Amino acid sequence: MTPRQEPERYTVVSADCHAGADLRDYRPYLASRHHGAFDAWAAAYTNPFADLQAPEADRNWDSGRRLAELEQDGIVAEVVFPNTVPPFYPSTSLTAAQPTAEEYELRWAGLQAHNRWMADFCSLAPGRRAGTIQILLGDLDAAVAEIRRCRAAGLTGGVVLPGVPPGSPVPELYSAAYDPLWAVCAELDVPVNHHGGSAGPVLGEEPAARAVFMVETTWFSHRALWHLVFGGAFRRFPGLRLVLTEQGSGWIPGVLDMLDYYHQRLVGAATRASTAESKFGAGLAEAMGAGPRAVWERNCFVGASFMRAHEVPLRERIGLDKIMWGSDFPHDEGTFPYTTEALRTAYAGLPYAEVAAMVGGNAARVYGFDLPALDALAAKTGPLVSDVAQPLPTPPPGATSPAFATGGSVRVW
Template sequence: MQTTHDDPYLIISSDCHAGLPTERYRPYLESAFHRDFDDFLAQRDARIEESTRLGIRNETFARKWFEEHEEGLRGGWDAAQRVKELDGDGVAGEVVFPDADAVDSGTAAPFGVGLGLSGDQDPELGMAGARAHNRWLAEFCSTHPERHCGVALLPVTGEVERVVAEIHRARESGLGALMIPAMWVDKAPYHDRRYDPVWAAAAETGMPVVTHSGAAPRHEYGDHLGIYVSEVTWWPARPLWFLLWSGAFERHPGLRFGVAESGCWWLPNLLWFMDRLHLGAHGGKKLSPFADLKRPPHEYLDRQIFVCATNTKRRELAQRYEIGVDNILWGSDFPHPEGTWPRTREWLRETFHDIPVAETRRMLGQAAADVFGFDTAALAPLARRIGPTPADLGQPAGQGPVEESWRRARETGRHWLTGHDFPFVGRDTGVRET
């Protein structure tokens, strides 16, 4: 899509959430599981009480949040209210993950297979709950298919044939991506070849595979919420290196993999470390060659990996030339309170005011359109109506000074590859550093 400097931004949020109030999933769930569903609902109050006790739920904040945003929060499952909220934020398109309510878990998918999706669910209940949510989500997204890319829940650690069948069923229903558990617990890790048919099906259908923050071994943390907060974004990132080092991206070049709502601050140092190992850094010389990789890790990153960097921070934008501008997909996290809604326009101005316009366009929408298959031509008229302009974000018409201010960072890029100066690294590639 051709644009001029002054054109409004076409914004696609790579991380939004939707889900029915839990009890309303019943019509989408096979009748054989209704009794189990009743048991699940009966335990809901106990789960909320436990979250409050552990400090995961702040009672005072929760009450205020629901009172102040009652109307807008209905957009978590009401399609008409949702487009009103998206329009107010200037968001033309969105990638839709589960669990609209991140405070009380009042919109959790049946049997806890939403953001808490883990590898240890009962295989029958897990798949039944996932299918129920996927059926509803396909129906929900069909109201404005050009604006919504629905993320199907996929309990991938279950029976492979059923998992592959659900991929194709979800695709045929109109969903566009797949969310797998961040944790496999006692099941086979993701380097196991048993998952190859799953990765192949995802590539064949053009459905990106995504993990999302939420699941973590909470039973290990006791009442120490800080431990949970410190680790919760690590678990969804972990599958990345399992897939990469086991050669999954080499065997399935059409597979796209992303990590959602875990930031992207961790990626530059991880990429630097993995590249050095593959390129023969001194500290890795005693290790056997990495035969499953035919190219260095950064090439797989640029070809197949992305980060749904929800509420992208200034610190992360400063690292964008190491991460790769096209690998950063901004997200609003609507309607979660830790996201930018309903102040997205203000957040964007505070965050992107000194970022070059061309790069801003990639991170705010175009990169997500490429990954998730949005029709930018169909969204263009909407973007012209609701999207903020560069001027709205405080970005000057004359881009020369802005471009110049980032010139050194841009030229340095991935310093271990470009040979440019970086603190503690000489003009070598960094491969031989000790």
């Protein structure tokens, strides 16, 4: 039998891209009863984000420009998270706090408008965009209904799980109150995405606060993992899948070691009467089922946006079938227009099969892309395997992505 020849180019699926409508283009996606409130809100809104201002902003909603730039960068498909500001929000929804009871109706209407827009946007590039579904946690019946509606409308990128910082007006994520949400996601095979930057407390605008945010933001995003693991969500719903996106990947082996340690320690303590720790482990084994590492191996994945070179040696401990590279397009910390160079920085010298899985195959499996169809597109535009195999001597001039950052000994926690 003749060995199968490796393709000349990689099929790259970005597991982390962002898009959204221009501000006033959300209006048709709102119920007419909200139009007056929307007009007043839009007239008063001042956009504080440079990347949402011309000429770069239309990368978020200009389908033709977006496809052309992604293809130029070697990317043939994308998982699409929100980016622009949805109706009635003061800022982007990914980083927004849970709304108060007074804010809920309009904020929920704004997210639903974005979901409707997202479905239309994805329909402009069939098979190449897996749009995500935004929900709120204040009304789980409404959230479940929206997931069903959006999945039927063609959004295949999974749910964006809102952040729940300490002190939020909704239960912590380990609560069984969220079982209706986990149940519908498991039933419909909808991944649950928890995106970086979405779960930290509000810290203010002082220089120290901004620095503390950078240090802590990924840690707060990681919390969803141990909340769902210790909360037993994966025992009750074995088909549930969790994806942790744009929060690094090098932290995962160490955190799994830590979670296994606490699991074993607390479960063991629960079997010993009258110890100081016995109360902490009471009922944990029954609630959780399998231990943290087994849950990770069965149910969890990482959206490894602009994966850095120092994280790559940990790939087997993370799980080669878990890692899904992302470009973070169109953010300036993303790899555009230097995706091939970013892949060289991370993956030069690795076996073809490993790179192919991390840059496209895993994401195609998790999000339901038709990989053979994408292979045909990538045969024309994907990064050359021979190019990615060559180490990159120096970062491209002007590159702003952390993919090219030095200081490889720093671990992202």
